[in-house]
Amino acid sequence: MIEQFYRQVQLPSGVVHVYAGEDLFKSLDYKVFEMANNNLQIPNQVYMSYTPDVHVGVGTCIGTTAVWNTSGGYVSPSIVGSDIGCGMRVHLTNLHKDELKDVKLRRKLVKAIEKYLPIEDHARGHFSDIRLEHVVKKGLHGLPKKYIPDGYTPRKATSLTHVERSKFHLDEEALDLFPEQVWHRSHRQLGTLGNGNHFVEIQSVEIAEERREIAGKWGMFDGQAAVMIHSGSRAWGGSVSQYCGSLLAKMMRAEGLGTADPKLLFAPLEHPLARKYVNLMYSALNYAVVNRHLIAYAVREAGKDVFGHKFEMTTLYDLMHNYAWEEEHEGQSFFVHRKGATRALPPGHPDNPEPYVETGHPALIPGSMGTASYIMVGAPGGRDNFYSICHGAGRIRSRSATKKLVTLNEFSSSLKVGTDEEIVVNQKSLESILDESPQAYKDVDQIIDSVVGAGLAHVVAKCKPMATVKGA
Known part of the structure; x- marks a missing residue:
């Protein structure tokens, strides 16, 4: 049975492991294998795989897991991605979907969220009292106490415990490399959504019957209203990618490193530039988890405006799908890259956060606009793929192609506009986000x-x- 969803593809430079059903596999663009062949030319690589949502990216496909031994390994900004730390967060509310069946109430909630959550691309966040240097150095632990509201009620506290990691340790001297304007722009963007495929979504939960026990332990129930958030490290992560990418490209040219793709950047982990990148990448991971936390904080404030102070919104989980870090597998240390891939650990795995050691942690997989998203849990078989799974639906066409091929009527129909089940969207015109329609995925x-x-x-x-709620 498993063989129907797994293939080893032999390429001139090595093997890429592909996890995809037959129809998805047959639909893959030949360019994904060209990119895999280039990626496999990075020295000392021990494993590379694609998840079923794989699609072409810059230098490396989105949907890639690439692994090196920590000793003698490599790091590749291209296999991390430009939006470092981009990932997902889900909060559970104490509302039932029936309490949101009125379309006008859903519109009111969306409007309230916009009051607290800036959606314009160049908008300033509402968190000027937060010190950016504390955020990039300490992650969630760098926030003032008022932004960790459940910290005062330890039994209900989930902000610092129900996350993949609340703080990434780094050599803080690397932060001195950035000019003042980067700090200023990144500080302005704290707690903002960004555009593209980033979003805040109000969802209703349907529990899978065979996983009802786990769902109950996680605090989930049928019909529960949940909040899903997708965002990343904004200007800070972009600056890390741009700055380090430029330096690495020059180094690679000088030392004769490279592949057929000049956009595929990499360096040995022991190289000084690689160490700089890894430290700055970790600072961007700190920024990203805080950014999603502050977006959730804004949604919580909006929920209290609409539903009163009895409204609750507890953290289910926060995780990333664009990063690289050190992991232990079978007693051996590896440096694992995931670009558009989600870590999904099974029950009992020691890397699970404390609240999820028994059950395994929630793996958060968004759909596209108008389609369902999924909350999963890792299975023991994931060890064969370094516990990596998909990170979403995966694009099948570019933004420009989507705008040419998909009509507004088709998009409107997928959102059930004009019905009681309408998926309310904050944009005044669907045309502005047509490239994010389900037909693009x-x-x-x-x-x-x-x-x-x-x-x-x-x-x-x-x-x-x-x-x-989408960014503009």
Whole structure:
């Protein structure tokens, strides 16, 4: 059965392991294998794989896991991605979907969220009292106490415990490399969404019958309203990518390193530039987890405005899908890259955060606008893929192609506009976000079926969209 969802593809430079059902595999662009062949030319690589949502990116495909031994290993900004630390967060509320069945109420909630959450690309966040240097050095532990509201009620506290990692340690001297304007722009963007495929979505939960026990331990119930957030490290991560990418490109030319793709950047881990990049990358991971936390804080404030002070919004989990770091597998140290790939650990794995050691942690997989998202849990079979699964649906066409091929009527229909089940969107014109329509993406159900069929993870819940906030 698993063989239907897994293939080893032999390329001139090595083997790429592909996790995808037959239809998804046959639909893959030949360019993804060209990129894999280039990636496999980076020295000393021990493993590379694609998840079923794989699609072409810059230098490396989105949907890639690439692994080196920590000793003698390499780091590649191209296999991390430009939006360092981009990832997902889900909060559980004490509302039932029936309390949101009124379309006008959903619109009111979306409007309230916009009051607290700036959506314009150059908007200033509402958190000028937060010190950016504390954020990039300490992650969530660098926030003032008032932004960790559940810290005063330890039994309910989930802000610092229900996250993949609350703080990434780094050599702080690397931060001195950035000019003042980078600090200023990044500080302005704290707690902002960004555009493209980033979003805040209000969803209703449907528990998978065979995972009902785990869902209950996680505090989930059928019909529960949940908040899903997708965002990353904004200007800070972009500056890390741009600055380090330029330096690494010059170094590679000087030392004769490279592949057929000049955009594929890499360096030995022991190289001084690689060490600079890794430290700055960790600072961007700190920024990213704080940014998603502050977006959730803004949504929480909006929820209290609309539903009163009894409204609750506890953290289910926060994780990344663009990063590289050191992991231990079978007693050996590896440096693992995930670009558009999500870590999904099974029950009992020691790397699970304390609250999730028994059950395994939630793996958060967004769909596309108008389609369901999924909350999963890792399976033991994931060890074969370094516990990596998909990170979303995965694009099947570019933004420009989507605008040419998809009509506004088709997009409107997918959002059920004009019905009681309308997925309320904050944009005044759907035309402005047409490139994010479901027709631009693969079928997320096929993606999830491939992950489950390959024995990498199980579905715990399906989350259906009720309202979406997109950046402008």
